[in-house]
Structure formats: structure tokens, C-alpha cells
Amino acid sequence: MILSIESSCDDSAIAITEIETSKLIFHKKISQELEHSVYGGVVPELAARLHAEALPKILEQCEEYFPLLKAVAVTSTPGLAVTLVEGVTMAKAIAVALNIPIIGVNHLVGHIYSLFIEKKTTFPLTVLLVSGGHTQVMEVKSLTKIETIAKSMDDSFGESFDKTAKMMGLGYPGGPLIQELAKGGDRLKHNFTVPLHQSPLIAFSYSGLKNAVRLAVQKADGDKSQYKDIAASFEHIACKHLTMKLKKYFKTQRPKTFAIVGGASANLYLRSQIEELLKPHKAELILSELRYCSDNAAMIGRVGVEMYKEKMFSSLDELDIAPRSLL
Ligand code: KG4
Ligand code: ZN
Numbered sequence: 284m285i286l287s288i289e290s291s292c293d294d295s296a297i298a299i300t301e302i303e304t305s306k307l308i309f310h311k312k313i314s315q316e317l318e319h320s321v322y323g324g325v326v327p328e329l330a331a332r333l334h335a336e337a338l339p340k341i342l343e344q345c346e347e348y349f350p351l352l353k354a355v356a357v358t359s360t361p362g363l364a365v366t367l368v369e370g371v372t373m374a375k376a377i378a379v380a381l382n383i384p385i386i387g388v389n390h391l392v393g394h395i396y397s398l399f400i401e402k403k404t405t406f407p408l409t410v411l412l413v414s415g416g417h418t419q420v421m422e423v424k425s426l427t428k429i430e431t432i433a434k435s436m437d438d439s440f441g442e443s444f445d446k447t448a449k450m451m452g453l454g455y456p457g458g459p460l461i462q463e464l465a466k467g468g469d470r471l472k473h474n475f476t477v478p479l480h481q482s483p484l485i486a487f488s489y490s491g492l493k494n495a496v497r498l499a500v501q502k503a504d505g506d507k508s509q510y511k512d513i514a515a516s517f518e519h520i521a522c523k524h525l526t527m528k529l530k531k532y533f534k535t536q537r538p539k540t541f542a543i544v545g546g547a548s549a550n551l552y553l554r555s556q557i558e559e560l561l562k563p564h565k566a567e568l569i570l571s572e573l574r575y576c577s578d579n580a581a582m583i584g585r586v587g588v589e590m591y592k593e594k595m596f597s598s599l600d601e602l603d604i605a606p607r608s609l610l
Contacts, residue, residue, distance in 0.1 A: 291370070432485065
């Protein structure tokens with residue numbers, strides 16, 4: 284069995300995964316959303332302190348599996364430096380105490396493998412990762428053959444929902460709150476410009492849309508009845524930007540399988556828009572289970588199993604955190 288730890292942002296999670304079958308034996312996550320909600324976003328130092336409290340509490344609950352552990356896997360990149368350290372330090376202590384190898388997992392690879400929790404892997408596939416930190420298209424051939432085709436030049440898709448919610452005083456995380464508010468709104472009320480619509484590049488940008496939304500919120504001058512139309516129009520353009528760029532991608536590439544992963548892949552409007560886009564290309568859409576879209580340790584454990592089989596271990600001195608991903 285492998286014990287895996289996730290602490291790259293605001294979720295403290297630990298999982299135990301069976302190596303031979305990839306069966307998830309234990310998974311517990313303590314989310315910090317409530318604590319960060321008052322600030323409208325994640326406060327790194329507060330997040331680190333909460334991880335330091337939560338991780339040992341969860342670890343206590345899986346002590347019975349310690350004699351069966353063959354390795355410990357931990358998110359080491361990318362993420363907030365002060366929170367990654369909490370998980371990596373704990374993982375190192377476990378590795379020393381139990382005399383087992385340590386595996387450093389890339390959180391983005393974790394999101395890709397959230398598709399395969401308790402399942403066999405199926406490659407090749409093209410993946411759209413939409414989370415609070417990333418908006419990225421990747422072609423995945425195997426565990427080690429992952430090529431990034433496009434990424435955001437500034438804010439991420441999920442972050443733009445968080446910032447829109449913050450402007451409206453709704454709380455954090457903004458994604459589910461904006462999705463809910465947008466349900467009753469007019470998607471065409473505000474004609475926000477689609478980011479990079481004239482650029483031939485397949486790349487993403489959300490800072491311009493964020494500023495356009497800010498102006499609309501300011502214009503509403505505290506009249507909250509206007510927020511649902513702003514939310515609906517924002518969600519529409521945020522998703523249209525993704526589908527327009529993916530359309531360009533499909534002009535030259537014909538993936539048989541397309542996946543959406545990451546916390547923001549829970550967005551139902553995005554899912555429906557991408558389903559429409561894929562229809563003429565006859566590409567199959569695969570998604571992670573809803574409970575594994577946002578950050579969790581089960582996905583880190585699933586990668587850990589594959590890395591264990593390939594003996595991709597780190598030495599204790601070598602394994603360090605890297606806030607920025609190489610992917
Ligand atoms: O993957 P995740 O849990 O953490 C990161 O690795 O960043 O993603 C969290 C992000 C947040 O920005 C949150 O607002 C967004 O995912 N999110 C959504 C929805 N649910 C979560 N964004 C849009 N629509 C949603 N339904
Ligand atoms: Zn994530």
C-alpha cells in the first residue's frame with residue numbers, strides 16, 4: 284500500500300491506495316474553504332497553519348495501515364511554498380520512521396490521474412485542466428510523456444470565478460457560487476469581449492475579462508439584482524474563450540479521447556459547452572468523479588502507484604518543494 288499526502292493549497296488530504304489493484308483503502312480530506320471564505324481567497328500563512336493541525340489528525344486515523352506501507356507519495360510541486368512544505372515534511376518523517384521510499388508527485392499529473400482512481404489508465408488523451416491555479420491543455424501519452432500545448436498567460440479559469448465572486452462579496456471558492464447565481468441570469472446581457480479572440484495562438488487569458496466584469500460590478504453600484512446577469516454573462520464568455528481555443532486545436536488534432544480535470548471541471552455549463560464542441564469530432568469525453576475534481580489525496584496516491592511500479596523514488600535530501608511546475 285501507498286500512503287499519499289496532498290497540501291498544495293487549501294485542502295489537507297491523506298489517502299491509502301493498494302498497489303496491485305489501485306483500490307482506494309482510505310481517503311480523508313479536511314477543506315479550509317470556510318476559514319478562507321472571509322478573505323475572498325486563500326491566505327497562504329493561514330493555510331499552512333491549518334494544514335499543520337489537520338494533517339496529523341488525519342494521519343492518526345490510518346495508523347493501522349502503517350505496517351503495510353511500501354512507500355509514501357506527496358505533492359511536491361506546484362503549489363504554495365508554505366503549504367507544500369507541510370506535506371513534504373510529514374512525508375519525510377513517515378519515510379524515515381517506517382524506512383520506506385518517498386515519491387514526489389506533480390499535482391497537475393495528480394489531476395490527470397483523478398480520471399483513473401480505482402480504474403485502469405487509458406492513453407493517449409488530450410486533457411483540459413481547469414483549476415484555481417491552472418488553465419492548461421496537455422497531450423498525455425503516458426505517465427512520463429505529457430506535453431503542454433497551451434496555458435494561461437495570466438489568471439486561471441477557476442481564479443477568474445473566485446475573483447468575480449469576491450467582487451460581488453459572495454465568498455470563496457467562487458466557482459460553485461457563480462455557477463449557482465448564473466443559473467437565473469441572462470448570458471447575453473453583458474457583451475464581454477472574448478479574450479484573445481483575434482489571436483491565432485492557442486493560449487488563455489482571463490485578466491481582461493476580470494477587468495470588464497469589475498467595471499460591470501462597479502456600474503451596478505451595489506444593486507445586487509444585476510449580479511445574476513453579470514455572473515451568467517461572465518460564465519458564458521469564460522467558457523466560450525476555452526471552446527473557441529479548443530476549436531482551433533481540433534482543426535489540426537483529432538484526439539479520440541478528451542478529458543476535463545481540476546476543481547473547475549465541476550462546472551456544468553463548461554461541461555455542456557465542451558460536449559457540444561466534441562460532437563462533430565466524435566471524440567469521447569471523460570471526466571473525473573465529482574468528488575475527485577477538486578484537490579484530493581486519492582489522485583496523488585493513484586500517481587504514486589504508477590511511480591512506485593516504475594521505481595521513480597526520490598532520495599530524502601533530494602526531494603524539495605517547487606512552487607512552479609515544470610509542466
Ligand atoms: O483543483 P482545485 O480544487 O484546486 C487547485 O488546484 O487550484 O480547484 C479549485 C478551483 C477554485 O478556483 C474554484 O472556484 C474552482 O476550482 N471551481 C469552480 C467550480 N467548482 C470549483 N469553478 C467554476 N465552476 C465550478 N462549479
Ligand atoms: Zn488542484
